[in-house]
Every structure is written in C-alpha cells, then in structure tokens.
Amino acid sequence: MAKPAMARETVVALRRQIARIEGSLPERLAQAGGDDGLVLRHGPAARREPGFGTGFLPTGAASFDAALGAGLPPAALVEIHGRQTRDAGAVAGFALCLAALVRRSAPARPDNALCWIGTAEIFREAGLPYAPGLSRFCGLPAGALFLCAPNETGDALWIAEQAARQRAFAAVVLELRGNPARLDLTATRRLHRRAQEAGRSVFLIREAGTAEPTAAPVRIAVSPAPAARRSTVSGPVAASIGHPAFAVTVTKSRAAPAGRLVLEWNPDASSFCEIRPEDSGALVAASGHRPDSSAARGAVVALRPAVAAPAAPGQPSREQRPAHRRARRAR
C-alpha cells in the first residue's frame, strides 16, 4: 500500500518541478503566498486581493481545493464517477453542488440556468430531477432547470455540445450510464473545448462506468457517505440525518496526489466542508438499542483470540451477550 503512494508522491513532486522550470503551473499562480498577491486599483485607491482573478472556484473545503489544484477549474469539463447506479442520488447530488457553486459565483447574470441532459434510460433507472428537492438542496429554482432526456447517447452528446456553447447556461450536466462507445476521448475533448470556448462548466456524470482516458482535467470519484447528525443548540440529535455527505476521491488532477475526503454539503450556506471520520455520526453507535457499529472497527481483529473460546457453562455465548455488557476495549 505504501509503495504506490510513495511513488505517486515522487511523480507529483517531479511534475511540479518540471512545471516550475517551464513556468506553466497555474496552481502556482493560484497560491498567492507571501508578497505574491494581486493589487487592485480604483483610481488612487488600491486594495490587495490575494488570489483574485485566478478563476478557480473555491469549494469551501481547503483540502478538497488543494486536491483540485486551487479549486474547481472554471470553463472546463469535470468528470464525476459513481460506482453503481444506485449511488446516482449522491453522485448527481455532488455534481449539482458543484454546479450550485458555479451558479453562485455569477449571481449577476440574468440567465443563470442549468441544463441537465441524460439518456431516458438513466432517468428511468435513477429517477428524474425533482424540483422541490432541488430548490432546497442547491438553491436551484424550478424556472432555472432545463431537462433533456433523449433516447440515444449520441443525441445526448449532441445536445450537450450545443448547450455547452450557450452562454445562457451557467452549467451543463450530462449524465450517462456505463461506458458507451460514443463517449470516447474525442467526445470528451469536444465537450472540453466547447466548455473552454464558452467559459462555462460542463459536468459529466458517469454512473457505473469505469475510468477511461478523458480530456477532462479533473476526474472525481464520488460515493455516498453517512451523513452527520443534525446539530441543534443542545447538541446533535441522536439517529438523525443531517446535511448530505459524500466520500470523494480526486482520481485525476494536475495538482495533488489522490486522497479520500469526506465532504459535507451545507445547503444553507451552499458550500462544502470537510468532515473528519470522528465527526461522522455513522462511526459511533447510532442508538443504544441497536447493534454497536463502532465495534466493527479494524482494531477488533487484533484483540480477537485466534480460536473462539467456548462459552463457560451456564453463561451466554459471546454472540448472545448484550452489546452494552461487552468488555470495554482500551483505546
């Protein structure tokens, strides 16, 4: 396990060094450190704006920004992968969060619409967008959503290309299932070019598809993650489902080695924040009267005897013993 990570670290370090020699590292410009800042002048008044004008969209989670370079790349194709079709809720939700960030970054534009294109198959399998939920989840009003559900993948790609060059759409979401033959490197390159030309973001959702060569500068693998509990003034509510969370792995990026992050989306602030595993509600007991899920952590293996000890006569076996009377483990 350690060796590939080390090797990747070395590769990334070398790539950074080469880029520094060539002077073509956009994320170097994005990271304004020390005196390397931007000064904005309005007549005689001058203001220092660190990181102004880089174009990268901050997502709110610093580690995710770092993994992406400096944030979400503007005017680019972003691929978002899901492992299974039943993860479609989380995967599409994550794409919509990113689209909401893009929409929020340009509130002055009158036509801040979102175009969601998918094959009829994927909408049948994974469900149609539901406007009341979307307005709450990512602040997308019903009037700002356009939906295309053609039967053929080729038609979906054609619409996506047409939509990607529209300035009226703040973002275009294209959702496809599996690995259709039409979606090859050329198709992604065309989408990426269109997005670059129009200065708009295109999100390509690949449900249950394996990673293929792609022209997208960023590829993100998303899977659902247990949500944190709802927090109130008097502390978190037991067994409640709070803000949605996603397990995110940046599998392709020019900046940083991949790492698994758990991000929480705050629909009210419309920004991400990273949650550490110990903050997560799922890793502690969900409630007292249910099986203790935290007992399944990795440390248990080392403590379990190699041979299962037979239960003493008259005593309940190990499995029958209630969870709350189990011997407490040393942490």
Added chain:
Amino acid sequence: MHPDVEIVDAQPQADRRLLESLADWCDRYTPLVALDGSDGLFLDITGCAHLFGNEKRMLDDILSRLFHQGFDARAGLGASPGIAWAAARFLSPAIVPPGEEGETLAPLPLAALRIAPAVRAGLESVGLKTAGAIMAAPRAPLARRFGAALLTRLDQALDRAEEAITPRLPVPPLSVERHLAEPVVLADDIERLVGLLAASLRAELERRGEGAHVLQLALFRVDGAMQRLAVGAARPLRDPALIERLFRERLAAFEDRLDAGCGFELVRLSVLKAAPFALEQTDLAGASTAAGEDLALFTDRVRARLGETALLRPVLVESHRPERAAAFVAAEMPEGRDGRARPDNSAPDPAGTVDMADRPIRLFRHPEPVDVVAAEVPEGPPLRFRWRRAVHRVARAEGPERIAAEWWRDPQDMPTRDYFRVEDDDGRRYWLFRQGFYGAAETMPRWFVHGVFA
C-alpha cells in the same frame, strides 16, 4: 367470365391515400387544393396560370405529368367549380371560357350537374334528359318538385351562385420556391437551397416587418412523391443563416427517412406563421444585448432535431402529493423578443418557503415497490428492505411524514402514506413510504421507494 380477368378487391382507404398524395403533388400548381369525393381534385388556379404561360399550357402540363406518372386523368377548366367538374368528366380536356357556361352545359346529360341519383331518375322519368332541358324549364315548379338543391347546382355550374372549395391545407402567408432543371439529391444541396430561398424570403419579411415563426420546406420529387418538413422558432426569424441551420438539424434527424429517389425537382420554403419582428438596438461593439437570444436558438435547434418534447422544464404545482407537486412540460416558446417569458429566476420558490420538509433530489417516475424484511415496530421505519434485488440495512431513519391523499382529487379509498427518510449502511439516503396502516384493512400495507436524496 373470362378466365384471364384478374380480380382485385377494392381498397377505398388505399385509394384515398393515393388521392391525397396526388393532392400533395398538385400543391406545386396552387396552394388551394381540395379533395372532391373519392376520385377528383379541385385546384383553384386563380392567379397561378400565368406561371405556366397560359391556362392551356398549364392544363397540358398537369395532364402530361400525370400521364407520365401512370394516371389516366381528365381535366376541365372553368370559371366555376361546377362547370369545371362537368367539363372534366364529359369534355376532357376542355377549357370553358367565361360566359359560355350555358352553351357548354346544355347538351350534357344530367349527371354533369352533380345531383343526387334519385333526383336524376325523377327528372329523366318526366323527360328532362339534358342539362339544357332543365335550363329551359320553369324554375319554380322544378324547385317545388325536385328540391332547391337542383337549382343550386345549376346556378353553381352556370357561375350565377358562388361556390367555395375547401382547401386541404391553410395557405401560407409567404412562400418561395425554386424549380430545378437538374434535380438535387444530396442533403447538403438541399441545405444550400434552403439558405438561398431564405435569403429571398428575407427581403419580403423585412418589407412586411415580420419574422417567421413556423417554416415549412416542401420537397417535390421527380416521380411525384413529396415530403414536408416543418421547423418552429421560439422567436421570429429572418436571418437566412439561422433558418438554414435549423433545417440542417431537421434534415439530420430526418436523414434516414428522407428518400431522395431520383432527386427533388421543386423545393419550396413557406412561412406558415409569421409574427411581428421587433428591431433591436445593439451596442457599439455589435454584440446583441438580449441574453435570451442564444437560449431561444438553442431551444429551436434541439426541437428541430429531436421533437417538440425534447427540452423539458419543471413546473411546480400546488399539491401535497409529491409526484404531483412537480410536473415536466415542454419548454414553452418565449413570447416576443423582449424576454418577458424568460424563466423567472428571482421569484421566490413556493416550495422553498412554505414547505421546509426535506424532499429528495430525484424522484422515480413511479414509486418502486420494496420488500420490507423487518420493521422495528409496525408503524415505524424498516430495519431492512430489499430493493432491486439488493438488501439494504437501514442505519438511521427520520420520520414519518404523513401525506394523505387529496380528497378533492383522488378516489375515496386512496391510502395514506407515511414517508421516511432513511440512510443505509453505505450512506445512501432513500425516501421510503408505507402505503396504508397495519391492522386497518385486510391487505397488508406495502412499502415503496419514491426517491433518493443526495
């Protein structure tokens, strides 16, 4: 009967289709074509004959082209539909000059008057066997005995009474066509022709201060078949390049169904619906200020290629039933060019302000049944459920949210639903509901998954 006689069953429907396709073909002579019974066509050639030189040449052209297509056609031309009908059936080919209807009609039998067989038999039984005899007879007794319809028909034939034919298709307000000496076959050539035709339409549209809302391309094939392609525009159009582009998408979608055969010899571009075209001021850089312009063109292109319902938009409906609360409609045509009908993004969302309950981001078209393996308490959320052949263990659940049927809309016995927001072990969040109550009826309540959360 002769043994070589081939007997074919009558097929009135196929005959009808053939007659309609012939009527389509006759569209090249005049836009006013009407069907006459099961075997005739009326063509109103008012103001069209000069395109062919004169009426005689036009009639010869029609008859010779039909002959080469394998039809044995008869034709008559006259100042009224009645005399033309009689001339086509009894004197073909004949042109009846205006004013000579009486002399022409007089020697013809009663069948030339388009009267009911019973009336004709009655007239013949009293010795009136030609149209001339009817014309000579006093009108009042005829009307009293044989009905007013007889005299109406007679007056119509003699051009004394007005008779209107009913055209099959509405007449386009503006159309431009091109007769080609060399038929075109390739889709590229057709596209280029559309561009040229649209360029000539433009001047006329500018003069009228209008733009085209709906455009139709009629392609007449050498062998008589014709095809029509229509495109709609969200905003009135004039620009030939845009029109050509719309038809390119339409032709691309039609490619496999468009049979060029030996080529198209006549291409016509018609404006089926025109609308006032407001001129717009651009800024000094020449960029258009209308933000909705691009969107309208995008909508047009998608619809031209994939049909009217290719682009959908959600509309919120005031309803408690989740599946009813949001419906999809085809993206509507924006009204005018001032962007009034642009999506109103700034308006507060009724669902966001009134209903603060969490709703899923994706909803299945129909709730999908799930097997609930175990529930904690009868009225509570499930512990495990099986959906699409996979068992999901519920880690946490919120609910129930009880949503009753809408009594003013739904049938009486529509069960109430209890919705639960559940999260499984892997963190997938579902919207489940139980339909009905335990112990309330004989049937066990059923569980469904209705949507997924992010």
